Amino acid sequence: MSLIDRHILRTFAPPFFFGLSVTTFILMIDVLQKYVDLFLDKGIRLAIVAEVLLLSLGHIFALTVPMGILIGVLMAVGHMAADNEVTALKANGVSLYRIAAPLILVGLLTGILMVGYNHWVLPRTNYRLTQLLVDIHHRRPTFAIRENAFVSIDEQYTIFVRHKDSRSGRLEDVILVKREGRGDTHPDVIVAKWGRLVGKGQGRLQLDLYSGEYHSLPDRRNPVVYHRTAFDRQTFSISLGDDYGLGGGDVRKNDRSMDLHELKVAQREEWDLYEKAIDESRSLLREALNPLLVILDSGDVEAARMGGTAVSERRRLAGEFDRRGRALAVKGQVARSHHNRSGRYAVEYHKKFAIPGACLVFVLLGVPLAVTTSRGGRGVSVGLSLAAYVIYYLFLSGGEKLADRGFLSPWLAMWAANLLLGPLGIYYLYQSVQETHIIHFQLPSWLRRPKTESP
Numbered sequence: 125m126s127l128i129d130r131h132i133l134r135t136f137a138p139p140f141f142f143g144l145s146v147t148t149f150i151l152m153i154d155v156l157q158k159y160v161d162l163f164l165d166k167g168i169r170l171a172i173v174a175e176v177l178l179l180s181l182g183h184i185f186a187l188t189v190p191m192g193i194l195i196g197v198l199m200a201v202g203h204m205a206a207d208n209e210v211t212a213l214k215a216n217g218v219s220l221y222r223i224a225a226p227l228i229l230v231g232l233l234t235g236i237l238m239v240g241y242n243h244w245v246l247p248r249t250n251y252r253l254t255q256l257l258v259d260i261h262h263r264r265p266t267f268a269i270r271e272n273a274f275v276s277i278d279e280q281y282t283i284f285v286r287h288k289d290s291r292s293g294r295l296e297d298v299i300l301v302k303r304e305g306r307g308d309t310h311p312d313v314i315v316a317k318w319g320r321l322v323g324k325g326q327g328r329l330q331l332d333l334y335s336g337e338y339h340s341l342p343d344r345r346n347p348v349v350y351h352r353t354a355f356d357r358q359t360f361s362i363s364l365g366d367d368y369g370l371g372g373g374d375v376r377k378n379d380r381s382m383d384l385h386e387l388k389v390a391q392r393e394e395w396d397l398y399e400k401a402i403d404e405s406r407s408l409l410r411e412a413l414n415p416l417l418v419i420l421d422s423g424d425v426e427a428a429r430m431g432g433t434a435v436s437e438r439r440r441l442a443g444e445f446d447r448r449g450r451a452l453a454v455k456g457q458v459a460r461s462h463h464n465r466s467g468r469y470a471v472e473y474h475k476k477f478a479i480p481g482a483c484l485v486f487v488l489l490g491v492p493l494a495v496t497t498s499r500g501g502r503g504v505s506v507g508l509s510l511a512a513y514v515i516y517y518l519f520l521s522g523g524e525k526l527a528d529r530g531f532l533s534p535w536l537a538m539w540a541a542n543l544l545l546g547p548l549g550i551y552y553l554y555q556s557v558q559e560t561h562i563i564h565f566q567l568p569s570w571l572r573r574p575k576t577e578s579p
């Protein structure tokens with residue numbers, strides 16, 4: 125390793141760890157807000173709280189390491205450019221490509237290490253964190269419920285409480301919204317003066333409501349008919365969902381708790397189930413339409429191979445068609461569910477490569493940005509880092525949501541930011557080598573120091 129490489133890496137290391145520490149601390153603030161009840165609830169031991177926070181660092185590091193790379197490159201190269209070290213190196217025949225080479229190597233090696241981290245370390249920390257949180261939910265069922273906010277317990281129930289007591293599980297001024305599914309636009313609403321939430325094991329909760337009213341529409345197709353029923357006590361059994369198994373060591377793995385091999389296998393299984401559901405839907409559709417098509421073509425009920433009078437058979441045919449239509453709708457929902465699950469596994473698989481790839485992308489983008497904005501100081505470097513990462517995160521999170529809903533291919537959703545910023549960084553690096561800057565940074569006139577004339 126040459127003297128130039130050692131100097132560049134020594135200049136890069138402190139701002140990299142600075143950026144890693146700052147961004148990790150910022151994201152940890154969100155974790156602390158999320159789990160603040162663990163600190164306030166005396167029933168949870170401090171050792172468990174510390175383990176939850178430590179395990180939360182697992183998925184935080186996966187996001188902050190690329191951010192630290194970008195901040196380190198911007199601050200290190202920017203500092204060298206501001207001190208005219210880059211100019212001196214160029215005067216001695218060292219091109220900007222040569223200056224960027226050790227940083228590009230660092231970005232590449234860091235990306236490879238992060239792929240290994242995402243494969244071996246991250247799934248295990250996420251899985252252990254899920255185990256702890258499920259155990260806490262079983263011991264303190266009200267842990268996930270926030271006061272004065274609507275909280276979705278699962279796809280069927282959403283709850284609102286005015287006050288809660290985490291120790292006893294007592295809830296005050298409860299509103300429970302009960303849906304038959306995600307597409308239910310006329311849910312049942314249950315209002316109660318108070319209630320109690322109790323863990324029942326096996327991934328289930330029991331919600332007892334007292335002194336309340338049950339509001340419902342008995343016929344969803346006729347909103348005019350409305351029922352209101354008063355009750356002294358009403359009990360609801362609530363499931364914690366597929367991601368929560370039997371608690372403790374029996375918690376099922378979700379997409380964030382699987383390594384690359386497990387994600388590939390799960391994605392393939394869900395896709396096979398999706399194709400099977402599609403084939404069954406086609407068979408149901410053919411069975412439902414075939415008698416109707418025969419009658420429409422011939423106008424004769426006998427042609428449909430049915431006995432009896434025309435009126436009775438047409439009625440029976442209509443009932444059969446309606447039954448098969450409902451079965452077809454259910455099968456379509458099953459197929460859509462398997463398709464979405466397959467997409468989520470594929471998204472998580474590509475994410476484990478795409479985010480580490482950002483380490484190299486941010487180096488390619490950061491070196492020319494640092495040279496161009498070197499006069500702006502460290503504040504500009506940090507600001508540009510945040511702006512670039514916000515753009516990257518918007519692409520990543522937006523693409524993940526679109527892919528989960530089946531609107532975008534999983535690989536494109538996860539790699540879109542790299543495919544956009546990577547070539548942009550290469551082009552901008554080339555322009556910087558050619559001394560053609562496409563971004564000119566200059567402080568506003570009202571921020572510049574007035575020039576003082578020498579006597």
